[in-house]
Amino acid sequence: MKHITIVAPNCQTNLGTVACIAGAYEIFSRAGEYFKESGNKELYKIEIAGVASNTALAGGLFSVNIHTPVADIKRTNLVIIPSLNANFEKGGKGNTEIIDWIVNQYKNGAEIATMCSGAFMLASTGLLDGRSCSTHWNYANLFRTLYPDVNLQPDELITDENGIYTNGGAYSFLNLALYLVEKYYDRKTAIFCSKVFQIEMDRQSQSPFIIFRGQKQHNDEMVKEAQAYIESQLTEKISIETLSSKFSVGRRNFDRRFIKATGNTPIEYMQRVKVESAKRAFETTRKSINEIMYEVGYSDLKAFREVFRKFTGVSPLVYRSKYNKDAAGI
Template identity: 80%
Template sequence: MKHITIIAPDGQTNLGTVACIAGAYEIFTRANEYFKDNGGKETFKIEIAGIKSQTPLAGGLFLVKSQVYISEISKTNLIIIPSLASNFDEDGPGNAGIVKWITSQYKNGAEIATMCSGAFMLASSGLLDGKNCSTHWNYAHKFRALFPKVNLQTDELITDENGIYTNGGAYSFLNLVLYLVEKYYDRQTAIFCSKIFQIEMDRQSQSPFIIFKGQKQHGDEMVREAQAYIESQLTEKISMETLSSKFSIGRRNFDRRFIKATGNTPIEYMQRVKVESAKKSFETTRKSINEVMYEVGYADLKAFREVFRRFTGVSPLAYRSKYNKEALNL
């Protein structure tokens, strides 16, 4: 019998931690039952493991009982790290011990899956350096600042590389669990779990859920002014040469400073601002695709569709249909 270890973190948890632990435990338990009932030969022992017999979660609102201490597990096949509070401290004494154990298990052949902000714990081990990783889009700026050696992919819902799995934000951990059920059991078991727990199969992107907030957490005042100017000229097509000259700086240096501060080129930033405005119009008004397109400064429908799809993963029409009930009656 193989072994799945679901980590009960020591502190720095939230309600998402509770959901991840409970959800993963329930779905894998049901997968075990279905797989065995349908002739599967090898199932998994699923255990919640921590460094204490009882671990308070979400500020003490919940207690989770460790079925085993991590120190008692000499070998496991899959380690699941649940969501954590966004203020994760890699130097926390309890979590430091868990990170050390996870690193040792990975070197001994175990695979690791992180859910949402659980990626912070795994990244603190160094095991994600040079690898692709996803986490909640809302934590992207902080994650990049703390772990610059990790290739953060905020658009990806799930990454799978060298026995390490990561996923995007919040309750998208359910999609990761389905992905792992298919990988560790089979497709039919994953389909069964999808139907029983009513989780959409094969979701690949968290792009439609990203809310672009403007990437203002930096100290470059010139870039902040450039951002404000771009946001104030929503209907216009801004020349980057004109914008850089407005701040008396060469285009190359302007681009370099903008990328360093925001993670986007000035053109990408302008596109994301326009797309975010278009998304809000699609969500809250009955305007047509063309009306919204013109409002955000595009005159070419093909170009608008391409840019919109690049940042959301779906077409403008599909986005409006999904998020605006009134638009369905047009």
């Protein structure tokens, strides 16, 4: 029989950690039961593993009685890392034994899956360097700062590369669980779990949920001033040449510094600022799509739709109908 390990971190846990551990265990357990009920042999033994026999979670509000210490698991097929709280660097230092075990398991052929901010723990091992990764959109800027060698994809709900799976934020771990059930069992079992637990199948993006606040956790003052200027000129079309000359920097150097500081090109940053403003207007007003489009500096409806869909995954009309019931019929 093969083996799936759900990790119970030793420290830096929160309520999200509890949800990830309990949710993953319940979904995989039910998947195994259904797979066996369908006439198949039992495939996986599912265990929660940690360092202490009784592991306190979420500041002691909850605790979990682990099935086995990680040191006693010599070989597993899949390791699932739950989310952590926001003090990620301490989380890595406090979970050294678990981290070392995870690295050894991966070297021995195990696959690794991280849920939400659990990606920070895995990134601290170096296993994500040069690879694609997702995490909660709210932690994207910090993640880029701490782990610049990782190819962060914050719009993606799930990444799957070289036996490493990561996913976006919060309760989207449920979507990763379904994805893994399909991988480790089959599509039929995943559909069954989708129906039993009422989780939408095949979600691929967390873009509709992202709140863009601007990437300002950097020390380039010129870029910060450029960001502030862009945000103050929502209705205007600003050329990059005009912007770079305003700050007495050559276009190529301006682009380079802006990308290094924010992770976006200046054009992408302008688009994201405008789309975020449009999203707020769709959520809180009864203005028409055309009115909002003009307010954020677009005059071409097709271009506005394309940019809006690029950053949200849906059209302006669908977004408004989803988040503003009062305006849905306009």
